[in-house]
Amino acid sequence: MPHTDVASLPLLERCAGAVPDDAELQADLGAAYEAASRTGDAERALRRALAVDPDFAEVHLRLATLLAARGATSEAREHAEAALRLQPNRAAVQQLMSRLESPTEHQQ
Amino acid sequence: MIRNLARLIARLAGGAIFLLTWGFGTFTFNAFSFDQFVRAGLSPFLTQFVRWHHVWFGAAYLITAATLVPVIRRASSRRGEAARWLAIAYVIGLGAVLLWLTGRPHLAMLTRDSRDLLSAPGALVPLLWLSAIDHLAYARSDPAQQPTPQRALLYATLATAAALWSLHVAAWWLLRDSASEMPFSPLASTWALMIDLSAMLFVYAALGAAAALGSGRRRPALWEHLATLVLLAFGVEELVRRIVLPGLGFAAADSALLAVPFGVTVAVTWSGLRVACSSTPRIDGVRSLLAMPMRPAAVVVLLAATTAAATIGVNEVAQIDWAYIGEQMITVVEAVVALGLILPLALRWTTHTGWSPAVCAGPPLLAVAMLYAMVPATSAIAARAGEGSSDPQNAIDRAAVLDPLARVGSAGIVAREPLDVSFFEQVRELDSASWSQDPAPAREAMPAQTLPSQPYVFIFAIDSLRRDYVGIYNPAVTFTPELDSFARDAHVFRNAFTNYGGTWLSVPALWSGRLLPRGWPKVVKDINVLEQVITSTNYDLVINDFTIEPELRKETARTFLNPYLASPQADLCVNVEALQNYIDTRKSSRPLFTYLGPMNVHILNTLAGVPNDRYPGFNGVYAGNLARVDTCFGNLVAFLKARGIYEDSVIVVTSDHGDMLGEGGRWGHQAAYMFPEVVRVPLIVRLPASMRARFTTDLGAVTFLTDLAPTMLQLFGLPPIGDGPAFGSSMYMPADTARADRRRRSFMVMASYGSTYGAVRRNGRSLYVADLRNSREYAYAIDRAGYQRVPLTDSLRGVFQAELKTQVSGVKAMYKARR
Numbered sequence A: 001m002p003h004t005d006v007a008s009l010p011l012l013e014r015c016a017g018a019v020p021d022d023a024e025l026q027a028d029l030g031a032a033y034e035a036a037s038r039t040g041d042a043e044r045a046l047r048r049a050l051a052v053d054p055d056f057a058e059v060h061l062r063l064a065t066l067l068a069a070r071g072a073t074s075e076a077r078e079h080a081e082a083a084l085r086l087q088p089n090r091a092a093v094q095q096l097m098s099r100l101e102s103p104t105e106h107q108q
Numbered sequence B: 001m002i003r004n005l006a007r008l009i010a011r012l013a014g015g016a017i018f019l020l021t022w023g024f025g026t027f028t029f030n031a032f033s034f035d036q037f038v039r040a041g042l043s044p045f046l047t048q049f050v051r052w053h054h055v056w057f058g059a060a061y062l063i064t065a066a067t068l069v070p071v072i073r074r075a076s077s078r079r080g081e082a083a084r085w086l087a088i089a090y091v092i093g094l095g096a097v098l099l100w101l102t103g104r105p106h107l108a109m110l111t112r113d114s115r116d117l118l119s120a121p122g123a124l125v126p127l128l129w130l131s132a133i134d135h136l137a138y139a140r141s142d143p144a145q146q147p148t149p150q151r152a153l154l155y156a157t158l159a160t161a162a163a164l165w166s167l168h169v170a171a172w173w174l175l176r177d178s179a180s181e182m183p184f185s186p187l188a189s190t191w192a193l194m195i196d197l198s199a200m201l202f203v204y205a206a207l208g209a210a211a212a213l214g215s216g217r218r219r220p221a222l223w224e225h226l227a228t229l230v231l232l233a234f235g236v237e238e239l240v241r242r243i244v245l246p247g248l249g250f251a252a253a254d255s256a257l258l259a260v261p262f263g264v265t266v267a268v269t270w271s272g273l274r275v276a277c278s279s280t281p282r283i284d285g286v287r288s289l290l291a292m293p294m295r296p297a298a299v300v301v302l303l304a305a306t307t308a309a310a311t312i313g314v315n316e317v318a319q320i321d322w323a324y325i326g327e328q329m330i331t332v333v334e335a336v337v338a339l340g341l342i343l344p345l346a347l348r349w350t351t352h353t354g355w356s357p358a359v360c361a362g363p364p365l366l367a368v369a370m371l372y373a374m375v376p377a378t379s380a381i382a383a384r385a386g387e388g389s390s391d392p393q394n395a396i397d398r399a400a401v402l403d404p405l406a407r408v409g410s411a412g413i414v415a416r417e418p419l420d421v422s423f424f425e426q427v428r429e430l431d432s433a434s435w436s437q438d439p440a441p442a443r444e445a446m447p448a449q450t451l452p453s454q455p456y457v458f459i460f461a462i463d464s465l466r467r468d469y470v471g472i473y474n475p476a477v478t479f480t481p482e483l484d485s486f487a488r489d490a491h492v493f494r495n496a497f498t499n500y501g502g503t504w505l506s507v508p509a510l511w512s513g514r515l516l517p518r519g520w521p522k523v524v525k526d527i528n529v530l531e532q533v534i535t536s537t538n539y540d541l542v543i544n545d546f547t548i549e550p551e552l553r554k555e556t557a558r559t560f561l562n563p564y565l566a567s568p569q570a571d572l573c574v575n576v577e578a579l580q581n582y583i584d585t586r587k588s589s590r591p592l593f594t595y596l597g598p599m600n601v602h603i604l605n606t607l608a609g610v611p612n613d614r615y616p617g618f619n620g621v622y623a624g625n626l627a628r629v630d631t632c633f634g635n636l637v638a639f640l641k642a643r644g645i646y647e648d649s650v651i652v653v654t655s656d657h658g659d660m661l662g663e664g665g666r667w668g669h670q671a672a673y674m675f676p677e678v679v680r681v682p683l684i685v686r687l688p689a690s691m692r693a694r695f696t697t698d699l700g701a702v703t704f705l706t707d708l709a710p711t712m713l714q715l716f717g718l719p720p721i722g723d724g725p726a727f728g729s730s731m732y733m734p735a736d737t738a739r740a741d742r743r744r745r746s747f748m749v750m751a752s753y754g755s756t757y758g759a760v761r762r763n764g765r766s767l768y769v770a771d772l773r774n775s776r777e778y779a780y781a782i783d784r785a786g787y788q789r790v791p792l793t794d795s796l797r798g799v800f801q802a803e804l805k806t807q808v809s810g811v812k813a814m815y816k817a818r819r
Helices: A006-018 A022-033 A040-050 A057-069 A071-088 A091-101 A103-107 B001-030 B031-039 B044-051 B053-066 B067-072 B078-103 B114-122 B123-137 B149-173 B186-214 B220-247 B252-276 B296-316 B322-349 B356-384 B392-401 B404-413 B423-431 B481-488 B505-514 B529-536 B570-586 B601-607 B620-642 B689-694 B705-715 B794-814
Strands: B435-438 B455-462 B539-546 B559-561 B592-596 B650-654 B681-684 B695-697 B733-734 B747-750 B755-761 B766-771 B777-785 B786-789 B816-817
Touching: A022 A040, A022 A057, A057 A071, A071 A091, A103 B592, A103 B695, B001 B044, B001 B053, B001 B114, B001 B123, B001 B252, B001 B392, B001 B755, B044 B053, B053 B123, B078 B123, B123 B252, B149 B186, B149 B296, B149 B392, B149 B404, B186 B220, B186 B322, B186 B356, B186 B392, B186 B404, B186 B539, B220 B322, B252 B423, B296 B529, B296 B681, B322 B404, B322 B529, B356 B392, B356 B404, B356 B620, B392 B404, B404 B423, B435 B601, B455 B620, B481 B620, B505 B529, B505 B705, B505 B755, B529 B592, B529 B705, B539 B570, B570 B592, B601 B620, B650 B705, B681 B766, B689 B695, B705 B733, B747 B794, B755 B794, B766 B794
Parallel strands: B455 B592, B455 B650, B539 B559, B539 B592
Antiparallel strands: B435 B816, B650 B681, B695 B733, B747 B755, B755 B766, B766 B777, B777 B786
16 A cells, blocks of 8 residues: 555545545545544545455455454454455464454453 | 350459469568468468469469450450550560569568568559550440439449348348347447448449549540549558558558559459450449449349358458458448449439439438437437437447448448547557567576476466356356366456457467567567576476467477367367376476467357357357366366375466457457457466465456566566566565555556557556547446446546556567567
């Protein structure tokens, strides 16, 4: 996923509003929201990206990370599993999976 | 009568040989057609013709000289005397050429040099010579003969349009494949009729103008004849210059240089034949050049026979990649013959012989008005007929399916979305130039390598295998259980595309890991990545392929499986049997690198099969052929497991491109076809456990066949090739990294043979295609469920074209064009 920052947020919001079926744009918007600590908006943008392209592994991973952070472990696991199906053996996804498998460690 | 018929047959036979000689000289003149047809020996007939050309030429000489005997023996006038001396000169001159050719077969020695330039027009000289003799010896011009009546021309062209439209629609109805083709559409058939009428009315306007030219002059029929000859020459020249030669990769200037003398020769030869082989050798314009007088009943029978022959001809040429050239030529000839049959009836039944500008210009203008009126009328007709789509473009596309004449007519007279010609001119350079990478190849030869572990490699590039005919991609498929079982144990790339719509470019691009120009045989030896992997790592290459194998270096050792089977007979089952035998009997312990490109589901074999309904919702022949492939693939997997090879192998199943199986009336992967069915391919990869543990991938990311060679480099730990826009990139990467993001990039796709280019964007969800030959543009939205055509906006076009420009610049920067 490309680097996105808070400064690019207004522009990304405008673009994503104009082209709502662009999964990559929604993913970038989600990343920008995340950078601005607007996790609720980030989650919605990432879900919109997946609605357009359910095979977007990076978005699955990012969404799983967000969900895990707010304690939605079950749904986080679903997205992590989806990411792992699309990116088999990817270390970052496997690390997230193992964190989700051991909630105590995750909470620490 | 019999003597005239014999003379006609002899002249047509001799003329065909001279024209074939012209055709061969023309093919060798151009890099693409030379590589594709001549050097590759694609046509056994052409190869034999060249080998025995001096014999063919001798036959043409003898039979045409025999037709001159009456001219030499009898000269009753000054013109007859001139004809006699010309005929004697022909016999002596061509006899000398024959002697020279017998001692030094010229055609077989042509290898793309300056001699080609002389060979093509040189082959037309005998025809022009014979035409001059015929006109001098036989032509009679009656000063009192009036021009062809204008209204007879009008009625004949209208009747021709109506007859061809009804016969074409009837033929489509009788021959359609109800399982895969579109239902009958009143809207499309109305459009077809309108286009047919308009096209024929433009023919009327041109012929009427020729007739009008003679009106009021001292020899009106002679003037009409000369004007019609100019029209005929222009028509032939346009057909060759605009359709035939560009489709074979000729540049605009070369096309004109070759087409103009060809058009003139065909026109004057036809005129000479008509007067030399007629009982009334009059020079009277359209009537003597086109009309074929006969009884009305015979006209009806011959019209039906002509349409039947044209329909068969179009279906036959549909098997070849340049079908559109054959289709258009057949359709034009069919229309000319139909007009020639109907015109005498119109002449017989028309009493009015006057001429007026209004009757000349009125009908074509009315036709233009009708076409404009059809655009708003389309919605009303669609609503009344209960048709879903009221888009005129879609209706015209469907009209073209119903009626070949509408297909040809719509290309010329229906306004299209304007293409940015200046933009595509630079894209088109990829078609016509020959290329090199000199002075230095982009990549040095790969040094010999010793890999810590070297798996077996099996690549199955199943020619024309469609993604949606494989069960793992389409749950409705029931005939690929073995491929599906294999895929469940492998990585299934969901978003794979071919870069090229034909084997000619997609296979070398797969081997080279990068985009290629059409003149790729000039450069491929320096950049063939898979070949370098094979030789530098000491693989034992086993191959069955007819595209890349001839271009491998001589020193690359390989075993060619089933060498005695011609390309269309390349059968996976026969290959698998030979491969198993090879594995069991070989003495070498070197690992195998196997590349097979079976043709079981190629359009040649699909159209050759007997249509059946054994696989509802699918093309029965294709599905049946694929079921055979599936079984034999399963046998090989079982064999590899039994020999302990399977687990330690890299196995790739893909195709070089897809195919049209009747969608929109289209078949195969012709020159201009870059539709989603053609550009989307299956891609299934199984790695050994050791590699699966080290690498990851992204199965949802857009992937191209050019990624396969860089993937092999990555898997084997070899240095990567370039990373510019023209290069592929590895599908696998170390497990602790992410694949380079390609979702935001655009990728060029292009037809292998015709001027059709496209771009894939948004991770394969958006496809833009520009068909320059037909001046058509298409945009598609693609998703898991399939695809749909979407409106092409200016901004979308702008984005796609900008991306395409970057890709073209990348290819050009990598190679050096050489005219």
